[in-house]
Amino acid sequence: MSSQVEIILNRIYVKAAEKKATELYIIPAQMPFIRVDGEMQVLTGESILSISFINALIPVFLTREEQDVLKKEKQIDVVRKIGKLGNSQLSIYFQKGNLSLRIKLLPSEIKGLDSLGLPNVIEKFTHILRGLVLITGPRDSGRSTLAISLLDCINKNQAKFISTVEQPIKSVLGEAKSVVEQREVGRDVNSFLSALSYIRKRNADVVMVSRVDDAAVFKEIFAIAEAGSLVFAIMDTTSSLKTIKRILHFFPVSEKENIRYLLSENLAGIISCRLVPRIGGGRIRALEILSATAAVKTIISNGRFHQLNSVLQSSEGETAVSMDQYLADLVSSGEVTVKEAVKHCIDEELFRALLRR
The missing domain is CATH 3.30.450.90 (Beta-Lactamase)
Incomplete structure (x- = not known):
């Protein structure tokens, strides 16, 4: 140069x-x-x-x-x-x-979970022994930051074997209590599918996948979770309900019942992210969180997905919180304006009703 x-x-x-x-x-x-x-x-x-x-x-x-x-x-x-x-x-x-x-x-260092201002339920996902945690949201919503912070928390506090498949690797996990391998698609391995197939043959405790966009990759992820790993996977969907529908859309009708079963058996939770302009400058996270309780697993298995909205709206925050409620709380606390919150809400009518409570 x-x-x-x-x-x-x-x-x-x-x-x-x-x-x-x-x-x-x-x-x-x-x-x-x-x-x-x-x-x-x-x-x-x-x-x-x-x-x-x-x-x-x-x-x-x-x-x-x-x-x-x-x-x-x-x-x-x-x-x-x-x-x-x-x-x-x-x-x-x-x-x-x-x-x-x-x-x-990119951030010069990985942000700790405690610095992100997240609900306590988020940290609990790092203690799950097996299952699938989906981290979703549109581009520039803080998905990757949250995913690497969750892995960093595990790395610093638990003795695990962590394996990631990324394209590209944005942040490098440092030496701590866990053994960490980070593989970049295109440089270290030819494809997501190939990398996940290789992981399935080994004994990884925690797996992270930076992109999931086809049925074959999802089948590998289900197999890894069923074998006893905790899997974090990033998707482009904007809500828990849309995430589940997107997953089912990857598969032919003949397989949907089986995929509902695999989801109900392996899903640990869905975290949907937004970054909302903050009053005074900067941005603040807004989240929709759905933990896979017994009730949620039954709803998914039976295909009654519309009932998930009721679960999100009726939960007290220990296992679930809706995006609309999270945004309403941010408005009430003076963090964001109504105008900005409306741009990110799921159901504007419900959001405005929550503000009036």
Whole structure:
């Protein structure tokens, strides 16, 4: 990297970090853009970036093998350190025939569960011996942060064998009480399915999967959970009910009854995440939490999914809390505005009714 390109990139990156940006976009013939508290904005004080500037970054960030992948696939995701501020996830891709970059600024250290302001029920998921915990939400909702914090809690407090399958590895678990292996799809193993099949043959106590998007992967996850492992898996769904319906949608009608049974037998809980703009700046987590109690397992087994809403709304918070109730509590405590909460609620009518109580 030429010194001039390095100076420019480091300056842009430091400015983005100082503004507490979570993402930085470098697109040819445009000024840099950043995402702050979920909103896009121009990074002021910077010039329009040239195609040659972006092209000069590629051989620095990518190995020859990764450059070959980029040339073939036209896109690639990697994690790299930029300057002295820690790791970032780089999405490098073509658009309009030219290279562009999206840089996701990753936390410099793993956040402890106690620093995330979570309900006590979340920590209880780290003590489950076997089962499936699904961590869901839209992009930029704090799913990955929560997942790695749960693993970090286990790593620091329990002697376990932890195995992860990620694409890419965003945070590295340090040495503590557990044995940890983190495998990156594309670098350490060819696919999620292959990695999970290998895990199933071994004696992993805790497993984490950063993406689940097909039936074959889910079948491996069920098999691993049934064999006695605690599995954390990340999905793109936005609520407990939609998560269960999405899982069933992966499978043909002929298998749905069996999948309901596997879910009812192996599900330990679902945690759905949001990051909501906070009054005064920054963002705060809002969660929907569904623990797989005996009642929840029966509902899933019988396919009476609409009853899950009643469970979420009637629980006192020890085993479940609805997203609408969580948001209503944040509004009542002065953390977020009604306007912002409405954007993230599941049922606006119910949410507003909860505010009037």
